[in-house]
Amino acid sequence: MEGFKVDKWGYEVNTSSDSCISAINSYYHQVLSYGRERSVILEAPKQDPTCVLANILAGQYLCSADSSRAMPLLEAAKSRLEQASSYEKVVFEVINCLISPNRDDDVAVELHLKLLKDFPRDLVSLKRAQVLCFYMGRADLSVKLVEQVLPVNKGESYIYGMLAFPLLELGRYADAEEAAKKGFEIDSEDAWTHHALCHVYQYECRFKEAVQFMEECSRTWSSLSSFMYTHNWWHVALCYLEGHSPMEKVRDVYDQKIWKELERIDASPAEVYLNALGLLLRVYVRGGINVFGDRLKILANRLSDKAFWYLEWHLDVLVLWALSCTGDVSKAEELLEGLRSRISKMTKKKREQMRRALLLAEMQFEYGKGENERALELLGHTFDAVDYKIIGASDEQLDVFNEVWITMLLNSGQATKVAAIQAIEKQLKKREGTPFLWRLLEKGYSMSKQEEAIVAGKKAQALEAAYFN
Template sequence: MAEVRRDMWGQEYRTSSADCAAALDAYYAATMAFGRGRGAFVLRAAAADPTCVLAAALAAHFVSPRDPAAAAAYLAAAADNLVSFLVDGRRSVSLPRLPFSPPRFNLWAMFVRVQDNATDYERAVFRVHNAMVGDEKDEELAIERHFELLKEFPRDLIFMGLTTDQVLPENQDQNYIYGLLAFPLLELGKMDEAERAARKGLDINKDDVWSQHNLCHVFQQECHFREATEFMISCSPSWRDCTSFLFTHNWWHVAVCYLEAESPLCKVLEVYDQNIMKELERSDSEAAEVYLNALGLLLRLYVRGHIDSAKERLKMLVDPLKDEVIVSSMDKKRQQVMQKAIQLADAVYEYGKGEYKKVFDILGPDFDALGYKMIGASDEQVDVFNEVWYTVLINTGGHPKEKAYSLDGRRADASVASEKANALQAAYFR
């Protein structure tokens, strides 16, 4: 039987390979730092010991977005190695079948012994990933199993992204947890608490990139754009080994802050050209993650009237985006939820064509971008869709401009709303 080892949080798992154990440690460290090498590490762990349930389950999760077949193979390997059957003292990969019906006593048990190959922790990890990307694929079930795992293993920071309350008492010395705590506080509008959490993470480790990112959110919410850009640029040397997404996303924040502060356009474009798109030149970049932040910035430039600059750069993305294959691995429940996201994409497409009436018809009269958070974006990311909406209202004279000011659910007095809408229109065309 494989040796029982402990990961960096003390959870037990089995592997007979020192290389597998070292690769798992490297995977955890890279994940905690949002590092770009984490995928290679977990695949190396699974290759070093194909019988390690933990390595196989984690590898399944990593490959699932782009290669569901490989994910299924890794999960099958994990399932096969949860237990083994010993026949005459030798391991059998499958349950032996008797050529006859056994009598009342269990003849099968006389020569077959079931051996437990996995620890309780590995079983819990397998259950989570089987619900996330396996045969049981069910988002609600996966969340339920996440909570079950954290209840039993509260020091596991890899799985604590869904909740911090359960695990914070056990991990108060970990910068990672404060970065993850800050983000939901931001989304709940609790800026003071979010700032305290982010600064606590940075007190422990000044290079914690997620705490840096969340403190930038606080600065943006408070319209401290100069402070935000100066802070983020000072932090940027620590982003070099980040994933393509977080590296370009942090630079996206810098560019947006320049734009909001009405800095010269050249500063925004320099960030786009030299920091976001340059990431594609790295051999281990993830192109889809780069395009996500690039397109988000180009849409904002377009909406703000910098149409030529946006179009010029968008043309260079057309062919790569055609080649980008997106594989949907969502369960049916999730696909239903994401119908609104597809609707939003259709609206943005029509907006780019100047078909404002069609945009209005697609989104309806009560559109609010905050109702589209299922696309996995922060308030700062989705607010550009409200700007699209304001533009549509201004350009569709047959529809009430005061709708732009009813996004909070309150019906303003018509004359006041009209006055505000006129001010918005004047500001837009200044």
């Protein structure tokens, strides 16, 4: 059509500007590769202020960071909608739904399913839909979306990493490994594929293999966003930790690969803090926080800045623990009250969905203060962190809350030890090669079943010697 060009996917865009299309295509690459140059999309509407696709994508990019700058772009997209291609109109409809303050997530997913049925090569819309499914805790929908478009994308970069991750979340580890390895064959520098394979190795307690694989891949990570770069290193640190490597080794990863990211002028601090907190909570649960000196206090001081609040539920939950654990209870209470206020303003449907998120936040606040009994009252004795995906966390990220709950049960007296032992045994069925779980089981048995405690202790000792020693 006259005045139309095609984007990376081969779909029509109403623009006569090659530079506009080039900026859009560069943005696609940045999104799929977890690059740190996603702001390139802001160039697209500069090159063609009338292009609907350029304006809506740039507007969405700015929505969370600077809504005042986003509004003119969104209005520009809306004003030219009649002249847009059918592809642009559908993308506009989907993004307009996503940025609505009271959006219905189910409707947003349905719109993405429709978009991908008509335009199955649009992997950025697929990624956008998968992120939405992640925050809904709906890995089943995420797999459905990928499988819908897979037949026309079988040789494409990124598609198999996008398939592997929700398979992991559904516990289909063999399928996830097969998909991730296929993705690695197509593009050995796809960091999301690296991430998926590490998940598999970590879940199967192949800690040394995971570390070797990730450290070999790390040479390709310098262009990654702050989140993806530090998150992949977070996985490496966890493998050292779970494989009973010296705590100093874990600390070195924290210092040199996670915290050091903040020295980059284009770093996104909140993305770094999420992974830093996730690691320090694991270390804390394992009793190794003293090796980290005053790092938790330094991090908590940074997070007393309200600019880092209410960006991600997962981050807020971890911040509550850090603030209350380091004695800044008044700030933690202010954050918690803000979360309650935000939930009260949600739709009834969304309030019900987020109820568990608030419960987890309240538990972490009490745990940080050392109020274990109160924290256990909030969660009850049948807690399983996998039911709390609504905070926007993977199974691996959520698992630390199971560890918190189990350690509180073990420290709360004989009456709760039965529940703790049952929870530990449930975890061991999934991850039998984790020394820390066997140490917890040894502790659980130590007051009543001495013989079982000895067996658990020997198992832990053998595993501790097997990985990195």
